[in-house]
Amino acid sequence: MSFSVGQRYLSTTELELGLGIITQVDHRMVEIFFPAAEERRTYASNNAPLSRISYKIGDVITDRDSNEYKVLDLTDNNGVYIYFVEDASGETRPMPELEIGDQVALNAPWERLAAGNIDGSQWFHLRYRSLLERERLEQAPYYGLMGPRISLTPHQYFIANNVAKRPAPRVLLADEVGLGKTIEAGLIIHQQLMTGRAGRVLISVPDTLVHQWLVEMLRKFNLHFSVYDKERALEADAFEQNQLVLISNKLWHDEAILESALSADWDLMVVDEAHHLHWSETEVSPEYEHVQKLSQKSAGLLLLTATPEQLGLEGHYARLHLLDPQRFDSLEQFKTQEERYFEVSSSINELIDASEVSAESLDKIQAMSDDQILADLVDAMREQQSSDNKEKLINHLIDHHGTGRVLFRNTRSAIKGFPQRVLVEKALEKPGLYSTFKLTPETELESDQWAEIDPRVDYLVALYKELKDKLLVICQNAETALALEDHLRLREGLKTTAFHEGMTIIEQDRSAAYFADLEEGAQLLICSEIGSEGRNFQFAHHIVMFDLPSHPDLLEQRIGRLDRIGQTEDIKIHVPFFTGTVQEIYKRWYDEGLSAFSQACATGDALIQKYQEELNQCIISIDSAQIDNLVNETAKDNAELKAKIENGRDRLLELNSCQPIAALNIVHEIEDFEFDDPKKFMDTAFNCFGVDRERHSENTWVIQAGEQMLTDHFPGVTDEATTVTYDRERALEREDFQFLTWEHPMVTGVMDLVLDHHYGNAAFTLIKDQRLPAGTLYIETLHSPIVQASKASQCYRFMPTSVIRHVVSHDNKDFTQYLTDQHIHEHRQKISKALRHEVIKSQKDLIYKVFQVAESQAKKKLSGIISEAQQKATQALDLEINRLTSLKSINPNIRQEEIDALATQKEACLEAIQGCQIKLEAIRVIVNGS
Numbered sequence: 001m002s003f004s005v006g007q008r009y010l011s012t013t014e015l016e017l018g019l020g021i022i023t024q025v026d027h028r029m030v031e032i033f034f035p036a037a038e039e040r041r042t043y044a045s046n047n048a049p050l051s052r053i054s055y056k057i058g059d060v061i062t063d064r065d066s067n068e069y070k071v072l073d074l075t076d077n078n079g080v081y082i083y084f085v086e087d088a089s090g091e092t093r094p095m096p097e098l099e100i101g102d103q104v105a106l107n108a109p110w111e112r113l114a115a116g117n118i119d120g121s122q123w124f125h126l127r128y129r130s131l132l133e134r135e136r137l138e139q140a141p142y143y144g145l146m147g148p149r150i151s152l153t154p155h156q157y158f159i160a161n162n163v164a165k166r167p168a169p170r171v172l173l174a175d176e177v178g179l180g181k182t183i184e185a186g187l188i189i190h191q192q193l194m195t196g197r198a199g200r201v202l203i204s205v206p207d208t209l210v211h212q213w214l215v216e217m218l219r220k221f222n223l224h225f226s227v228y229d230k231e232r233a234l235e236a237d238a239f240e241q242n243q244l245v246l247i248s249n250k251l252w253h254d255e256a257i258l259e260s261a262l263s264a265d266w267d268l269m270v271v272d273e274a275h276h277l278h279w280s281e282t283e284v285s286p287e288y289e290h291v292q293k294l295s296q297k298s299a300g301l302l303l304l305t306a307t308p309e310q311l312g313l314e315g316h317y318a319r320l321h322l323l324d325p326q327r328f329d330s331l332e333q334f335k336t337q338e339e340r341y342f343e344v345s346s347s348i349n350e351l352i353d354a355s356e357v358s359a360e361s362l363d364k365i366q367a368m369s370d371d372q373i374l375a376d377l378v379d380a381m382r383e384q385q386s387s388d389n390k391e392k393l394i395n396h397l398i399d400h401h402g403t404g405r406v407l408f409r410n411t412r413s414a415i416k417g418f419p420q421r422v423l424v425e426k427a428l429e430k431p432g433l434y435s436t437f438k439l440t441p442e443t444e445l446e447s448d449q450w451a452e453i454d455p456r457v458d459y460l461v462a463l464y465k466e467l468k469d470k471l472l473v474i475c476q477n478a479e480t481a482l483a484l485e486d487h488l489r490l491r492e493g494l495k496t497t498a499f500h501e502g503m504t505i506i507e508q509d510r511s512a513a514y515f516a517d518l519e520e521g522a523q524l525l526i527c528s529e530i531g532s533e534g535r536n537f538q539f540a541h542h543i544v545m546f547d548l549p550s551h552p553d554l555l556e557q558r559i560g561r562l563d564r565i566g567q568t569e570d571i572k573i574h575v576p577f578f579t580g581t582v583q584e585i586y587k588r589w590y591d592e593g594l595s596a597f598s599q600a601c602a603t604g605d606a607l608i609q610k611y612q613e614e615l616n617q618c619i620i621s622i623d624s625a626q627i628d629n630l631v632n633e634t635a636k637d638n639a640e641l642k643a644k645i646e647n648g649r650d651r652l653l654e655l656n657s658c659q660p661i662a663a664l665n666i667v668h669e670i671e672d673f674e675f676d677d678p679k680k681f682m683d684t685a686f687n688c689f690g691v692d693r694e695r696h697s698e699n700t701w702v703i704q705a706g707e708q709m710l711t712d713h714f715p716g717v718t719d720e721a722t723t724v725t726y727d728r729e730r731a732l733e734r735e736d737f738q739f740l741t742w743e744h745p746m747v748t749g750v751m752d753l754v755l756d757h758h759y760g761n762a763a764f765t766l767i768k769d770q771r772l773p774a775g776t777l778y779i780e781t782l783h784s785p786i787v788q789a790s791k792a793s794q795c796y797r798f799m800p801t802s803v804i805r806h807v808v809s810h811d812n813k814d815f816t817q818y819l820t821d822q823h824i825h826e827h828r829q830k831i832s833k834a835l836r837h838e839v840i841k842s843q844k845d846l847i848y849k850v851f852q853v854a855e856s857q858a859k860k861k862l863s864g865i866i867s868e869a870q871q872k873a874t875q876a877l878d879l880e881i882n883r884l885t886s887l888k889s890i891n892p893n894i895r896q897e898e899i900d901a902l903a904t905q906k907e908a909c910l911e912a913i914q915g916c917q918i919k920l921e922a923i924r925v926i927v928n929g930s
């Protein structure tokens with residue numbers, strides 16, 4: 001190396017020093033000053049670890065004030081370069097290399113290679129896999145739905161896939177109690193966040209469910225929500241501080257908090273237990289008003305309720321109005337539409353079920369609307385009742401039918417495979433001090449008094465001892481729950497815990513967790529009515545109604561704590577009651593009148609409204625003939641109403657909520673995708689970065705930061721051991737293990753870590769391949785087409801590729817097909833660092849020349865990539881826009897904003913794709929040594 005004062009060099013051993021200037025040279029020594037680090041080094045001139053930095057024509061260089069210049073030419077002035085440069089305004093001037101900024105971009109592949117700062121093969125391989133896997137993931141049809149730790153339950157995936165594809169979805173998730181609305185919401189949130197469609201999410205739930213949501217979002221979806229209590233919510237700009245916020249809906253009563261949340265923008269708002277949002281034409285609850293205001297500030301809205309219609313058509317309408325105020329803007333109109341649909345429902349059922357549809361039914365279906373497509377499809381059916389024609393007509397009706405696109409409801413009867421519910425009743429004699437007309441007679445006495453005399457207490461103790469199994473006890477009042485728990489724990493020595501509104505949220509959660517602990521936990525949990533909503537207690541198989549609720553929907557909610565996904569046994573519903581009292585009347589009315597213990601009850605609200613008066617009279621008279629009559633009448637009405645509901649069953653809604661074959665296909669495709677799990681990829685990353693890995697059990701490993709960790713920022717790895725598994729079943733059994741899928745933040749984090757930094761972007765590999773001439777050199781390049789667009793524009797879906805690979809030999813021949821990544825991997829040889837450096841140094845000019853050839857080949861592909869991507873984007877988005885536009889002309893359920901959002905997305909995509917550039921991602925020198 002011939003040194004001259006004023007030349008610029010990098011230290012190949014201390015790259016962090018920046019670009020140095022030679023300050024002294026003699027025949028043995030060279031001194032160099034690094035201005036960025038204010039450090040000085042002296043080296044023997046024949047062995048200095050220095051790499052000369054020179055720029056080529058066309059390169060962009062930066063001066064000390066960060067101004068950028070393009071190199072037009074360069075001359076050598078006694079060993080020191082004078083660059084001839086052009087600035088942003090087009091002015092040109094000479095620029096001695098001394099003026100170049102001291103901080104150089106050391107991460108660019110070519111600069112790193114030229115500076116001799118090179119990585120081994122495994123790093124290049126990791127980078128290449130990161131590019132390929134990121135592309136595979138982002139283009140997967142179910143991107144965003146594959147990572148969560150949940151079992152692949154078809155009806156949930158059907159809904160999530162349908163909803164998550166929409167920009168800013170606004171829907172009502174109304175599956176029956178315990179079928180997984182929270183899970184469906186979680187899937188939608190996860191997908192919207194991963195695809196960049198949403199960034200800011202607000203979840204509003206009842207107080208008692210805050211912790212459960214927090215844990216479900218974290219454990220199942222890897223989503224870290226910030227829980228806002230009153231104090232936090234009142235901080236200045238509280239809602240701007242976090243992207244994912246979980247809050248109790250009772251805090252909206254505080255005006256300052258509501259205002260603060262309203263001053264922020266939200267992409268998606270989720271409201272659980274939305275049946276609490278009471279609305280009628282004459283009275284609007286504050287809860288409804290709060291959500292209405294917030295929902296106007298959020299682009300997307302998910303409302304969750306298990307009882308959308310049972311609580312009255314008005315309430316149902318009001319919730320639909322929140323979702324789409326323009327479409328559902330008149331209760332009267334809504335009622336008329338519902339009635340009209342009811343009239344035609346039996347014809348639709350016939351279309352779906354019968355092998356031959358009657359002419360009369362086809363007429364009725366055609367008369368549903370004056371939509372020409374519908375008329376054509378019905379005509380086609382009249383001509384030929386083929387399965388193809390039938391399917392087209394049904395699909396058209398699903399797309400066009402009233403609430404189809406905004407409402408999703410799965411029922412146990414449609415999904416099947418749920419355990420049985422078994423009533424175990426126990427008649428008891430009423431204590432003399434109790435009145436006959438109260439469902440909760442104990443509330444009239446002092447707590448220490450009633451617990452001593454109430455036979456339900458002894459009954460409970462006996463049941464506890466007999467079953468030796470978990471028992472969930474629910475009663476209406478917090479005072480009853482508290483006194484009962486005190487008594488059973490302190491006087492009877494039972495292992496119990498309580499859950500009621502008198503406890504703080506933390507105490508409630510602790511109590512629920514104590515009950516959930518299968519080894520050490522409480523055998524008995526006593527809840528007031530607040531425990532009957534939303535909570536997951538399906539690990540228990542016995543529920544005791546210490547008293548009965550006064551509304552059948554509450555009974556359904558109570559049973560729903562056990563009768564939910566994950567329940568493995570039949571559910572025993574224990575009902576103690578005092579004979580000759582209101583308790584017996586309700587027990588009989590629920591059981592014999594509504595069959596509400598044995599089946600999910602959809603008729604409860606209608607029938608209690610009809611029979612409340614008679615029930616009250618029976619309670620006063622306690623006349624057995626009158627009670628028999630009430631029960632029989634109710635049972636008859638119930639059967640009729642059920643038949644009517646069955647006839648008027650919204651089969652289109654059912655098909656909209658789950659089409660079994662399509663749902664199974666989604667699940668199978670996800671299974672196929674995850675068949676190739678990220679284990680191999682992560683093993684390479686663990687090896688490269690120095691993460692320790694030890695086998696735990698089948699498909700499960702314990703990982704931990706190794707002593708030689710290359711970075712402090714390896715995602716999810718700390719000094720504490722973490723157990724990871726790649727197996728979904730195992731992850732479902734053990735929520736304390738991390739479930740590593742391609743969507744897990746650790747895996748996507750590794751891809752980001754590698755691709756956002758220099759790791760593996762300049763590499764050297766020695767191979768031994770006897771079919772190639774010995775000593776030949778090849779340059780491998782990886783380029784990617786880069787579009788500058790937000791993730792939300794979804795441009796990445798349309799790019800034909802994310803990596804362009806070329807391998808060019810020293811004599812400019814294309815070896816891409818022969819020297820594949822796999823081939824190189826299999827033929828690689830060990831080589832010392834010193835030798836690698838020597839080859840790079842001595843062959844720099846040749847390497848540069850071949851690199852230029854590879855680069856120009858990559859660049860030639862740019863115009864093809866742009867036109868292919870634009871074509872793909874236009875085709876896909878036009879299809880969607882046209883579909884929605886044509887639907888909108890006949891179905892007012894389609895929101896104009898959805899169409900506008902797609903049109904904006906298309907425009908943004910096409911523009912971004914037009915500006916696509918080719919970026920060098922990595923370069924590797926390959927030498928065949930054999």
Ligand SMILES: Nc1ncnc2c1ncn2[C@@H]1O[C@H](COP(=O)(O)OP(=O)(O)OP(=O)(O)O)[C@@H](O)[C@H]1O
Binds near residue numbers: 176179182183534535
């Ligand atoms: N696909 C799934 N994988 C694993 N667990 C699931 C799945 N679906 C539901 N569960 C579990 O089943 C239970 C019921 O689900 P979830 O809470 O989502 O139902 P829900 O319809 O919201 O209930 P509720 O009507 O009571 O609010 C929960 O414990 C949930 O974690």
